[in-house]
Amino acid sequence: MLTDTLAKAILDLEEEQVIVLVKERLAKGDSPLDIVESLQKGMSEVGKLFETGEFFLSELVMCGEIMKDAMDVLEPHLIDSHSGNKGNIVVGTVKGDIHDLGKNIVVMLLKGAGYNVIDLGVDVPIEKFVEAAKESKAPLVGMSVLLTGCQEAMKQTIDAIRAEGLNTKVIIGGNYIDELVREYVGADYFANNASDGLKVAKQIFS
Template identity: 40%
Template sequence: MNQTIATAVEEGNLYEIEDLVNGALAKGEAPKELLEAMMAGLKACGDRFEKGEYFLPELMGAGDAFKAGMGVLAPKLRAGDQVSQGKVVLGTVHGDVHDIGKNLVGFMLSSAGFTVVDIGVDVSTEGFVRAVQEHEPQVLGMSALLTTTMLGMEGVIAALKKEGLRDRVKVIIGGGPVSKKYAEDIGADAYGNDAAQAVNLVKGLL
């Protein structure tokens, strides 16, 4: 594993990550191995956040570095004229600005040939409903890292029902405090406990 790239993501080194990824690609390192290194860096940052060694700015910095690196790497991971496997809308619920897990899921799905519409963080219930209306995805993915914000997921599902949209879209949820039982309780179609599951979960829903 390219430890230099992993460390750059972990430490949120936004200004060097693109050069590091480009340099590694120029040396012939495999794109998937570089993705694994960046994911390892994100995980290390997340672990330090959970231990209280890192705080929100460090978490967001690592996410920004990951995005920058993926801007270079993503085209190398995707097949040139690959037909889309389906459309997925992803967002972090209202009141929550954590996006590392969401970003990982998005890149995993994009690399597997899905069209991903990322509507960002701190998304209101109305924002999720509008995104489903506008983009007509097969799957809606919601993320939360806080126990207080994950409660908004139930509100989104209720709003989709109210607008007559629930039967048109599968709903998958995930994030630190989220569980399979909570997904079942609020009527979600699936729960994922890590980004690596995302592709198989989404394929299983379609």
């Protein structure tokens, strides 16, 4: 059971109450990072309920929206606090694919879990993935894809990352992805939903 009222408000998807509580705690002088932690606690409960089938995509999308609004309030207060960062993860939708919903859910859950996510957006060229992986030295690169027709682009991107000799793991995510696709494009992991993706991240950063 959640005893934290803010985390509980997130779990109950009470958007107005969440914003009120965030502002109250800021006014009380609570550390913004503690507030983020409460938000994360609530969101992780939401993620669990999604995994067990009690919550649906509509709840996940609502939760994402509430988190976004809460983070907008918190952001100015967070600028100087870098602690609590579990590490860098590069995420993007592969070249030729402009779908961002799956990617955005993953990004939200990863950020919520305390990772520093470098979000490259959609239709990301191969070089951009390589460059970001190099610069950030991220141990994990996530590629999102909806269209099966874009798997060649995914394969080429992964080949390019390997060719640079980067020591980074690659996870691919998408509705139609399975072990066959993972093997074909040469990724290390695959996920069909955001929570599986989160589990892989936990494993890599542990």
